[in-house]
Amino acid sequence: MATAAVRKRRLQGLLFISPWIIGFVAFTLYPFISSIYYSLTSYDVISPPEYIGLENYANMMTDPLVRKALYNTFYYAILAIPLSTIWGICVALMLNLKVRGMTVYRTLFYIPSIVPVVASSMVWLWLLNPQYGIINGLIYLFFKLPGPGWFSDPKLAKPSLILMGLWGIGQTALIYLAGLQDVPQSLYESAELDGANALQKVINITIPMISPVILFNVIMGLIGTFQYFTQAYIMTAGGPADSTLFYALYLYNSAFRFFKMGYASAMAWLMFLVIFIMTVLTFRVSSRWVYYGGQVR
Secondary structure (H helix, E strand, O other), X not given: OOXXXXXXXXXXXXXXXXXXXXXXXXXXXXXXXXXHHHOOEEOOOOOOOEEOOOHHHHHHHHOHHHHHHHHHHHHHHHHHHHHHHHHHHHHHHHHOOOOOOHHHHHHHHHHHHHOOHXXXXXXXXXXXXXOOOHHHHHHHHHHOOOOOOOOOOHHHHHHXXXXXXXXXXXXXXHHHHHHHOOOOHHHHHHHXXXXXXXXXXXXXXXXXXXXXXXXXXXXXHHHXXXXXXXXXXXXXXXXXXXXXXXXXXXXXXXXXXXXXXXXXXXXXXXXXXXXXXXXXHHHHHHOOOOOOOOOOO
């Protein structure tokens, strides 16, 4: 049995972490468990929830907007994740060069990632405005062609959001840059003695050595793209023609515009399932291309 001193120290420890325990139970555990119950009910916030079983999940299978939102989300993920990975690595390689004033360049590339999303969205709305935006103005100045309607054309709306996402790649590039610092220089020196050029060194040394960092950023990007919401909500509100109605945005509309909290809870669990499956699949295939130090292939 525990002595009085042990029980006292245990109680003191529980008291010290009690703010975290209370916060976890109130803001994480309770919403997590209650969302399971609400997903099985018809609940509009005003009236008490009414149990309907799996009806919300059945309705999702026939809801065309759910299919449209999933398509838009997968479209964004399939294009944004590879592009952000390639662009982030390229930026990190440039920021890893030994040139004068590199700290200034690193700062300039990192600044966009700390700009609030709402502010950056408003800036990009102005830059890509079809009538008086700077981007269309430059297109007309150099090519004498009218610029496209970036967010008014359903075919260009999602690519425009992807383009805006590549602008704020600084945080991802910083993580890649940290990974580059751990690549042994002796490997590059040995490759140079064998006559390898810069591209060969990047493909055969740099990429394998930072592959765990790439895996981390891909997983985080995967989770982030399936929760993509703020930019679409501010800039397009899901339009035009539902071309930017991402899954998280439709979930928000279901909950806070249409007050279908039970349906929104079921949508949230579908999102959780999709993210979980995609993450597990990514980890399963990562053994084919991720290299860890000391690992023998």
